[in-house]
Amino acid sequence: MANSLISDSLVLLQAVSVIIVAALLISRSRPFKEVIDGRPTAESQMLLALFFGMVSIYGSIIGISFLGAIISVRDLGPLVGGLACGPVVGLGAGLIGAAFRFSEGGFTAPACSIAAALAGIIGGIIYRRKGRFPGIAFSTAFALLFELFHMLLTLAISRPFDMAMDVVSQASVPMILANGAGMLIFAFIIENVIRERETMRERDRYQMELQIKKAELVVAADIQKSFLPGKIPSPKGFDIAATSIPAKEVGGDFYDFAMQEGILQLVIADVSGKGVPAALFMALSRIIVRACSVPLRSGFERLRCANKMIVDESGSDTSGMFVTLFLGRLNLLDRILVYANAGHNPPLLFRADSKSIEKMDVTGVALGMMAEMEYEQRQVSLAFGDVLLLYTDGIVEAMNKKEDLFGESRLRSALTAAAGLSAQEILDSILRDLAGFTEGMEQSDDITAVVIKVTG
DSSP: OHHHHHHHHHHHHHHHHHHHHHHHHHHTSHHHHHHHTTOOOHHHHHHHHHHHHHHHHHHHHTSEEETTEEEOOTTHHHHHHHHHHOHHHHHHHHHHHHHHHHHHOOTTHHHHHHHHHHHHHHHHHHHHHHTSOOOHHHHHHHHHHHHHHHHHHHHHHOSSHHHHHHHHHHHHHHHHHHHHHHHHHHHHHHHHHHHHHHHHHHHHHHHHHHHHHHHHHHHHHHHHHHHSOSSOOOOTTEEEEEEEEOSSSSOSEEEEEEEETTEEEEEEEEESSOHHHHHHHHHHHHHHHHHTTSSOOOHHHHHHHHHHHHHHHHTTTTTTOOEEEEEEEEETTTOEEEEEEESOOOOEEEETTTTEEEEOOOOBOOBTSSSSOOOOOEEEEOOTTOEEEEEOHHHHTOBOTTOOBOHHHHHHHHHHHHTTSOHHHHHHHHHHHHHHHHTTOOOOSOEEEEEEEEOO
């Protein structure tokens, strides 16, 4: 008896092995993936019903004849079809398997046919209630219990009862074990496919969101570029060049110019941080600084006004963001520059007569840090050939592969070496020196610079 059980079990497990190979192939098919993705078509459901119905037929054909009954893994196809693909596939596979089993005849044919049909129907109902494949543990347990139900159904329907009892005693253990093992392996395959599809959907969703964000950042970058002056002023006796290179798609640096009654007003600023938050804070700061320039005010009045408005408008939503800003008013007739510096990098002034460089010191703290701040105002006279360089810390804090900073000393040398050139050539020369120093290192901060050269 024991040898017979082992032999029958091995035969059924061999049948399961063939079915598993077919399962691997169908699990990679378009119809199966459509069902797993929750968008089955009538065609895909029909094809899957046929496949799992053929699995049921194969289970019958490869089965073991015993006392006019067939010990098989016929129920496996409808069970998997229903649990993995839903009621339509389960019902179709069950009916195909049931019809074939009934055509084989035998006194257990009615019970076995009913069991095959019910396997697909009940599996489909479970799928419908859960909304998806119920998982490895549940499916395996269900397959084991269903085969036990199959044995009870055989005893209840098949006659004569004594023969039914003999069949059940011989068939129950091999059929329960084989169907359970088959379902276990099937479930692993299905779960793996589900995880793969979920991973692919997550990847596709992430890539789509990434593309949308990139498109939004491109639009944001275009909008931010429109904040910068569309045309650099060219007043008589002065040569001016400017650039702003964000570290990301958008940045927190900006510069601005305004001509009014023989006065060139100029601004360069650097918002703390980078990226979208800095860009939003930059837009707010630029609007406020412009608003504080009407009517024409002195530098320290504009900074005091801007500081108060930034503190009032930003409140606690900026998470401690602030903006350093240099503000100058250049009289184009007498070449006197009146300025105030709210915590910004001190501009460098190259003196043509002495070939030396002067620093225009900070005269107050950054805007947005504290309300009711006071700012000093200072002035300096410019002469023919002098070069004024305004810049943000993205230049002096740029690093090379050794993590050395470009620093103010190198910037001074670059300015001195190029001072005899035009404003644009001076700016280009400094940027080339900076690029040579960083040796292709990723830009870590926004880079903005303004060059003003006295030419007449």
